[in-house]
Amino acid sequence: MTTLDIAADGAPATLGGPSLAQERRLVTAIPGPRSQELLDRKAAAVAAGVGHTAPIAAVAAGGGVVVDADGNSLIDLGSGIAVTSVGNAHPKVVEAVQRQAAQFTHTCFMVSPYEGYVAVAEALNRLTPGDFAKKSALFNSGAEAVENAIKIARKFTKRPAVVAFDHAYHGRTNLTMALTAKAMPYKSGFGPFASEIYRAPMSYPYRDGLTGAEAAAKAISVIEKQVGADNTAAVIIEPIQGEGGFIVPAEGFLPAISEWCTANGVVLIADEVQSGFARTGSMFASEQLGLVPDLVTTAKGIAGGLPLAAVTGRAEIMDASHAGGLGGTYGGNPIACAAALASIEAFETEGLVERAAAIGDVMLGRLRAMQDGDARIGDVRGLGAMVAIELVDPETKAPAAALAGAVARRCIAEGVIVLTCGTYGNVLRFLPPLTIGDALLHEGLDVVASALAAEASA
Structure with missing residues (x-):
């Protein structure tokens, strides 16, 4: 054997x-x-x-x-x-995957749509933080979701700059490497990276000793002086940083960043790829940390082990892209969507x-x-x-x-x-x-x- x-x-x-x-x-x-x-x-x-x-x-x-x-x-x-x-x-995921695989494994949603994709989008629109009209688009990985969230924010605001934070991790593609803070093993030798990416200091209570308000004021000062609000399309942040060390920001930090973004027409993107889907004791970490983002990126726990990712957010922002501007051959694969719907059912009904x-x-x-x-x-x-x-x-x-x-x-x-x-x-x-x-x-x-x-x- x-x-x-x-x-x-x-x-x-x-x-x-x-x-x-x-x-x-x-x-x-x-x-x-x-x-x-x-x-x-x-x-x-x-x-x-x-x-x-x-x-x-x-x-x-x-x-x-x-x-x-x-x-x-x-x-x-x-x-x-x-x-x-x-x-x-998980038995529900296994059964859903088997059933869908016996029906069809792929059509490309951009060629001939199917219900599973739409149903996942509807579920995400319902589950993600924010009491406003939302829409979603499905992709394959967390990095791909982040890339598309940046595309959407730039298209909506017509601005170029994106601000990420110290200790951030957002992926291994060229743009997401630029957003990621840690050089080794993620960035070393792989540049040059995408332009118009800037970095602000993160609230790190164990090491900076600052209150949330103090840390936010420091970050906002850096953004305003080194980037400029009028140039900034998006601020992207992990509500709890993942690869950066599971850093939980001080109370008040995230709401203050959110308020600044709203006041300046900047799209706030919450990267919940690692912290989403019940992981933190709420469906999304943002719910516990006083954050209602404009866009949310999800992946990892979304589909019980199958590759699926999403960008979900305010309908007017999500609709900024022209038809054909978002997508991908495998994005929202029908088997992955079936697994996601089964997983979401498990999250909601199994405690x-x-x-x-x-x-x-x-x-x-x-x-x-x-x-x-x-x-x-x-x-x-x-x-x-x-x-x-x-x-x-x-x-x-x-x-x-x-x-x-x-x-x-x-x-x-x-x-x-x-x-x-x-x-x-x-x-x-x-x-x-x-x-x-x-x-x-x-x-x-x-x-x-x-x-x-x-x-x-x-």
Whole structure:
């Protein structure tokens, strides 16, 4: 049998979803021999620039676990970077995908429209923040959604400049690399980048010590002096920054930025690609942070693991583009739309918004208890099931990137998938599926605590 034919306990490799045993189980070292076989093939066949975090060959996933080709079952605290929020292979998603695939797999919505695309747009118009008429357009990835939001804002305002923030991450395409703040690994060597992109300081309470009002005044001053309100088409911001370190801005920061945008005719774009779809304990993080954006970009958790993204916003702004100005061959693929509708149904009917809040309570409580006894944990922050710890030198508070990497590797070796992030590479982020059970979640956090302790004595 090949590497991908075997799953845990001899089960078929296609068996996933809630039927998987919800347990951490290590039967080999990580990576095991079958996983190593695939990693060797990857090294020979896949471009070196495509890295990986966990050295395993995944064959099944569901609930709160990922199973590899050697039969190891790892606790999943990453959700494929906040994608499988409804749980991997959710039965409603699987059934919807199978049904749609049997009907048709593609027509291109721009050639012959179909109901699934329209129904997803209707759902997004209903769910996103703001009590005003909205419209949506569907795409393939978060970066593509961001690019199109910028296009729409520029078309609507007839202005060129776009303002992003320190620590921002918006994607890997040329324009979104320009918006992204972190050079390595996202930007180094890939320029020159798109023009008319500017950067303002972000509210970062742990490191800047400013109130939300103070941080907003500082950012607005930079925008007005270095860009000019009359030149600015859009301000784009992640309500909670993702790759930048799960930075939650100080209270009042986002409303002040929003008020400035409204007063100056600037389109405010909320990038909710990572923070959207119940992840933070509300359907969108903006709802908890006093933000009603003009446009919202979504992806990741929208479709239960299938590639889909969207721009949703004020109808008059969304309609600024001429016919044919928006689209793409695969944008709003019918199978992805079916998965999205099933996922949205799960979010709304299975208590997953409330579950995200409960998961957050567990994680924040456990991590803050760890922080009380460990000065290397400089900050614990997040909302709902989007939580992080920032690791620092206990004396200087300098970022401890090496520690974060070492802890993550120990966790993975012990059967818990943990991701790092942050401009300085010193943040551990926790994004469990919203279907994870409390016992498994606590066990995963036990492993994190053990890994931190082991690194203290290493």
